[in-house]
Amino acid sequence: MPAPIRLRELIRTIRTARTQAEEREMIQKECAAIRSSFREEDNTYRCRNVAKLLYMHMLGYPAHFGQLECLKLIASQKFTDKRIGYLGAMLLLDERQDVHLLMTNCIKNDLNHSTQYVQGLALCTLGCMGSSEMCRDLAGEVEKLLKTSNSYLRKKAALCAVHVIRKVPELMEMFLPATKNLLNEKNHGVLHTSVVLLTEMCERSPDMLAHFRKNEKLVPQLVRILKNLIMSGYSPEHDVSGISDPFLQVRILRLLRILGRNDDDSSEAMNDILAQVATNTETSKNVGNAILYETVLTIMDIKSESGLRVLAINILGRFLLNNDKNIRYVALTSLLKTVQTDHNAVQRHRSTIVDCLKDLDVSIKRRAMELSFALVNGNNVRGMMKELLYFLDSCEPEFKADCASGIFLAAEKYAPSKRWHIDTIMRVLTTAGSYVRDDAVPNLIQLITNSVEMHAYTVQRLYKAILGDYSQQPLVQVASWCIGEYGDLLVSGQCEEEEPIQVTEDEVLDILESVLISNMSASVTRGYALTAIMKLSTRFTCTVNRIKKVVSIYGSSIDVELQQRAVEYNALFKKYDHMRPALLERMPVMEKVTTNGPAEIVQTNGETETAVLETKPPPSGLQPANQANDLLDLLGGSDITPVIPTAPPSKPASGGELLDLLGDLNLTGIPSITAYNKNGLKIEFTFERSNTNPSVTVITIQASNSTELDMTDFVFQAAVPKTFQLQLLSPSSSVIPAFNSGTITQVIKVLNPQKQQLRMRIKLTYNHKGSAMQDLAEVNNFPPQSWQ
């Protein structure tokens, strides 16, 4: 059997293949040759064959039959064999294959080998694919190597330790003594990997984090190292475009961030060095900007002083004006993270951000859009909305859905007038009508119902919009619904805001019928149109016969939904004609629902509420006494009565309460307030006063989350002064999705018989980014109309 070809030859041969099929053929031929060579147990060429196999694996072809051969190579004494064997093990083996355990003994021997390169190979492989059993067995050896004076081995051992800790977190304590001297090294390789190891330990275990902060004096050590890096002159070994070892600087800054988070002492210790890095780093090259970026992220995350934060935002502002796209992207990302906490500072850069909307780059546009939505407030809503609508016109389809939803949300929160609100919605529906999310249609309908004085104007504009083009489904759905409801206003030409158009009943029915017939209409849209036609039978006077005819035609429609509707409406005409006017009369003004669907009062959230107070959720049951004590302990103050949130007893009762709310609520325009806005969590209160009982105020809270991770197990608790009584109904859910994509709603009823000024202390608990968060706040900015 001739000697197997070398890897170079194989690569050359494969590259000459002109089609995928040719390549596959070559590879299969070679695989067959390799397989037969393996069967012959050929020691001399095994290394070469495995190398070829690895190359073919990289191209995407299966190579599992080489696994045992890798093990044989590892066991060999030749360095060249071991090298390929270990590489093969890293690429082909992982804990899913049973074979990998056979390696453990080999690795153990090699970790104690006389040559450092062999030891290095073993460490690399263990650190790459070691399973938890292997790690447990070999952790002792790794720890020993972590203490050696050989820096080549030390750095590899540190990275291997990182992997061990990831696989078997319990072994973390074992490596703790070895870390004491790690930062005293001069070798940057060891320093870098030690910082990685320390970072991993701090991230995994809060105990370790506390230990490093207090006992080890880690922060001063890191500050010293960072200072040396910045102040030292040119060092040819570590220089990258004029900056000394930027990768190590970035790592250290990241570790400082973890150490300084939520800790005043550590944050204070690093204020100086952060300021120094921020001011001294060269910004002409990308390297310097990378370091500045990391610095800014650190400053925003720790408890830094306000001067430092302003410095950080200014750096981001400078980034925004830079020509380099990468830097602008990075700036927009960071500003998005900080916009909740330093809102005013970011507002200063609003015009630059809005300009970024017109950038060609997709990533930048997305970031600019998200940031713009975060920056919209009552003052700038008109200007911002104009820009955003223009953006909606010209942006790529993948953005349109998000942009439309964002515009709806922002318009709902900050609309200066109802007419403006409706105009904005119309504009969105006509420009991006087919990208609007499905849940937008019911929300819009509800909004239109509630703006009573705008009905005529709205229906006229909607009619004009679908006259030309009825292909955009959400637009047609909303328009059909409105025409059905307010068709009489349309025909009578009552519009005040605009020049009223002359429309006859027949023309209206024409358009609705064409929607029904059109192939472009979805089934849902047809349903809307049919119901609208039916409603018009009570609103229109001369075309009732035509309506009857249309409705009876659809009694034999293939679409089941349409058929059912038509048959029922037919029955209405024939047998129940006396009920028809009552059934089809104008819809009442609807209760304000949250933007992501009706709040579900009926949920067994009693357990989650009690669970948050203890660290381990207790198995069952209401423990209102516990909650009361907890609140008392935390809130102090003897004039505050604790409040026990009521767990919903059973379905009918809560349903009844909801109906009561609907029955006697007065939707006057009491301004809503932002009760709490910190760390990305925002809680807004909206108020309603009861008509029947003037001392009852109903507060609806909406909690939203603008960070990039969900907040789970969210619990809202409140306490009020003694003269008040408070009742907390169940929240809609306990998870606040990220990026403001949804909210939690909860209803609070406050009884205020003495008409005293409303004050409230709130306690929030939730899980975010894997850690439990808790905060207390006082709400004092209740508007007078809510309690007078």
Added chain:
Amino acid sequence: MIKFFLMVNKQGQTRLSRYYEHVEINKRTMLEAEVIKNCLSRSKDECSFIEYKDFKLVYRQYAALFIVVGIDQTENEMAVYELIHNFVEVLDKYFSRVVSETLNLLCNIFSLSKLW
């Protein structure tokens, strides 16, 4: 965390791939094809960071060769951008004229493995 490191040429052929998280072998080729499609469709004055599924791609073009690194949210994108350049400079010093001699690069795949 770095998820993967790819060197792909303009025709979409993978020259080097290293995955730091387990990905099924048939999914790898799909992933590489999609990634290179994303990178090729970018113009020269767009930024080097692409958001792809639930991680980010940082890519850099050297003549006909694309180096793409997939990272998650915890990494500093600009530092990774610098890292790519550092890597290419190291290869350059070691093998001389990396970009035009991609063949040479591949043939020295043993030595390349030591860099991991």
